[in-house]
Amino acid sequence: MTTHIPNSTSSRSRPQAPPLDLSWLNLDDHYDVHAEVSRRGLTLDSLNEAAFPPDATEAGNHTMRIRGAAPREGAPRYGYSYIGKADSWSEAVPMLYEEAVQRQWSSATDIPWETLQPLPDDLERAMSQFCTFLNEVEFIAADGPGQWLPRLSPEYYEVGLFLMTQIMDEARHMDVFRKRALANGGGLLAQGPGEGLRQILEAKDFTEMSAILHVQGEGFVQSLFRMGELIGQNTAEKTIFRLCAQDESRHLAFGVMHLKHILESSPERREEIHGYFDRAERVSGLTGTQTPQMVEALTVLLGGGSSPAQLDDGWRLQQLILRKQVTEYYHRLKVAGLGDRIDRMPEAMQKIVKGN
Ligand SMILES: [Fe+2]
Ligand SMILES: [Fe+2]
Structure with missing residues (x-):
């Protein structure tokens, strides 16, 4: 049996385009945008060099118009309350985004889980805590x-x-930390007090959130992770901390550079920003990681066990890490331009920073 295929070129069956507007084509305007593919590939920085760099200090609208697109009359607002560049910008952000995309890893396959061997109960429970x-x-x-995502303008x-x-x-x-807790016999142990974490969610301003989360909280955690060679008991754990x-x-880089940007572009906000750190340092204690369970778990892990001699060794190392967390935190504040916090920090912090 043969199938009859209509002749698509016949004028009777060919669909006719309705009258089109085509004003968006703007054929009279000259367009010559060619983002360069650099050694690092076609990056957001390449786009910004080619056209529409994030130069404006304000979006000038609350709509969903993406930077560079032609505005549409009557476009509705989308509830973006942060339309100023300084509200959220961080100088390194295009590069940090590219790096993040390129350096994703898998907790399922990039950790040498096979190196996880049974540990003595004290070490296993300390790691689980x-x-x-x-x-x-x-x-x-x-x-x-x-x-904060729904409040940040697509201009930036x-x-x-x-x-x-x-x-x-x-x-x-x-x-990855949940997998580690459940992979070697220990399980999940005691819930923490959570005051330091709660204040991240309670922040009423993006810069406040970024100061508490990126600069303070993640700074303390980063200093801890970088001691992972001492904390980890095997290659799997050391790899987790390294990654x-x-x-x-x-x-951290995002937060420090955002802080620097806002202090330079909006110097009138300096005292307000100090106020966020004043409160955060009060609420989080010395480093936010000094809850009783954490300190004790770290002491056991660093000492290699819970005998009196091991606890003494672990305590000494734990104190060293604490000093590192505080001095690195202060160094980051200094880089951002907030070195004068030295005189406003809680006394215990000042002592560490000043080395006495
Ligand atoms: Fe983080
Ligand atoms: Fe993290």
Whole structure:
């Protein structure tokens, strides 16, 4: 049997285009935008060099218009309350986004889980307690920035893209610490007090949230992760800390550079920003990681066990890490231009920074 195929070229069956407007084509205007593919590929920085750089200090509208698109009369507002560049911008954000995309890793396959061997009960439970604490921390570290996404103008879309990569990073951190807690016999242990974490969600301003989360909280966690060689009992754990530290470096860099940007572009906000740190330092205690369970779990892990001699060794190392957390925190504040916090910090912090 043969099938009859209509002749598509016959004038009777060919669809006719209705009268078209085509004004958007703007054929009279000259367009010659060619973003360069650099050694690092076709990056957001390449786009910004080619056209529509994020130069305006304000979006000038509350609509969903993306930077560079032609405005449409009558476009509705979308509820973006943060339309100023200084509200959320961070100088390194296009590069940090590209790096985040390129350096994603898998908690399922990039951790040498086979090196996880049965540990003595004290070490296994200490690691499980540490992982329980980090589960809570990492969840809030994603939840915090997530709350701000619907309020940031697409004019500075790079910030939104970066925060989405941070949320993905934190999701992976949460799952990798949960996997570690449940993979070797220990399980999840005691819930933490949570006051320090709660204040991240209570922040009423993006810069406040970023100061508390990126600069303070993630700074303390980053200093801790970078001591993972001492804390981890095997290659799997050391790898987890190394990969998480790599991700945290980006989150911290975003926060420090945002703080620097806002202090330079909006100097009138300086005292207000000091106020956020005053409160955060009061609420979080010395480093926010000094809850009783955390300190004790770290002491056991660093000492290699819970005998009196091991606890003495662990305590000494734990104190060293604490000093590192505080001095690195102050160094970051200084880089951002807030070195004068030295005289406003709680006395115990000042003592560490001043080395006495
Ligand atoms: Fe994290
Ligand atoms: Fe983080």
